[in-house]
Amino acid sequence: MQRMQDTGLRLFYTQGYFNTSVDDVLKELQMSKGAFYYHFDSKEDFFVQIIQTNLTHRMYASLIDPIKSHENPLVRIVKCLEDNLETAVHNELDFGCLLGNFIAEFNGRNETIMKHLNDILAIWEVSLVTALQKGKFNGHLDRHVDCEAVSLYIISSYLGIRTLMVGTAPSAKKYRFMSQLKHYFKSLEARPITA
């Protein structure tokens, strides 16, 4: 069962959902169609279940939990994104951000699936906002910072760079991206009292 979902997610991620057939998944698993349709109502149902368990777990593990801390959120976020980009650089078969790719693939095309993807996105966003607000309270961020906007900007740029890094020179792109992210973050820091 775990194996089915792992394999399914891997194939959907690497080849795209519409470009991956149930037979593809079955071949990889050496499993019969009967077994598959005994466990899942349809290809879509299969994918929804993958999202709810597998994809959600991965998002928590890589992008949500790592920023939960009482330290300076800007520092935590930088480290978290840096780690994720570094992993991507060293991953031979990187195809971008799991969540980002699926959102791009299903945007406006499948309401059911988008609902589940948006749920994860919302959790991610909220966890960022929460971390930033805590940082404001703790004096790490300037009090004029718009946490929702910053959160959105971070997610946007991250989804974008993950897509762009699939192409050539991922490592160089990672450095360039991180340099600008840090630059941007510096402008969010609490201003010295000397104003």
Add this chain to the structure above:
Amino acid sequence: MQRMQDTGLRLFYTQGYFNTSVDDVLKELQMSKGAFYYHFDSKEDFFVQIIQTNLTHRMYASLIDPIKSHENPLVRIVKCLEDNLETAVHNELDFGCLLGNFIAEFNGRNETIMKHLNDILAIWEVSLVTALQKGKFNGHLDRHVDCEAVSLYIISSYLGIRTLMVGTAPSAKKYRFMSQLKHYFKSLEARPITA
């Protein structure tokens, strides 16, 4: 011919390439298969031609030409992106950035098509870098600014926000995004000589 490509691009954009059949395009055009395969070798060839003409034109018109100017590039870029986002907000059937969506869909899955998409991406990036460098020369940007990195960061965030805006509250997202972009840009401006 123009109609064929326009329709093809529209369908591939709104439904995705893999999720759109040649028959779909034909039905929309009220055209026979024979006519289609008289003009194009294959579905892929059809798409490549669309990229080379139609998609390229649109990219120039919306994101490349508008930033070619002798004014302050930061101002130009802000206005250009703002305009594009505003158009997206008012477009009932917006599905994200044309180029960005296709890149996400074909990343690592079709070398031929990716080559063409990357060509456009490279042109866009170069035009941004050029504009920024000119801005540096003209004293609009701080001389320590890494133009390649800034350009990459802009593209990343733009591709990301376009994807996110397909969901709910595009207008609110646009404002939040723009506010942070401007914030970031402020940190790139030439420092007052008082340093």
Add this chain to the structure above:
DNA sequence: GGATAAACCGACCCACGGGTCGGTTTTATT
């Protein structure tokens, strides 16, 4: 060990998808 259900198998169904091809209409040329 017999009964019952859960888990699984794979042949089969049928619509769809990309692509072909023999033939017909349209257009341009002389």
Add this chain to the structure above:
DNA sequence: AATAAAACCGACCCGTGGGTCGGTTTATCC
């Protein structure tokens, strides 16, 4: 008007894709 080339038609091919179903194996419980 004759001719040839360009443009077009749509029936057809065949592999694929999602999904079904009658039957078989495997676990479970008494």
